[in-house]
Amino acid sequence: MKKLVIGILTIGLIQSYSIISTDDASAAVKTFKNCTEMHEIYKGGVARSSSVKNKGGKTKYKPYASKALYDANKKMDRDKDFIACER
Template structure:
């Protein structure tokens, strides 16, 4: 009985990883990332700008708003990161 429950739990765990990895891949491939012409347009949607990672620190001093974290969105709007601190249009 213990072997059967162990096998079933292992199968369920493996299946959950497969399902979650598939949904992340489908989301990343299926969505289009918006590019903004300038920081004024980006601030209308993302007040604090866009950061590439949650571990990124702002080099420009204090900011008023917390940036939205998205690697794909940052990569699409990398041109707006003047100080190259991996946060585009921070304010």
């Protein structure tokens, strides 16, 4: 009986976690109109991953790493170095 209750609780927790994580991921992605608007929240721009290197040399701020956010704002990566709106 204990194993059945533990199994049901485990399945319930896993399902509730997957629902919460998908809602947070879709709500977190925002498309910006331009780089000025993006710099209000992300000073260094948005990188596709934390291992991406900037082609243009040194930057003043470190970019925020998020694949989903980068993909939503890919149009603002003019030099195609996987960092949108770096500065």
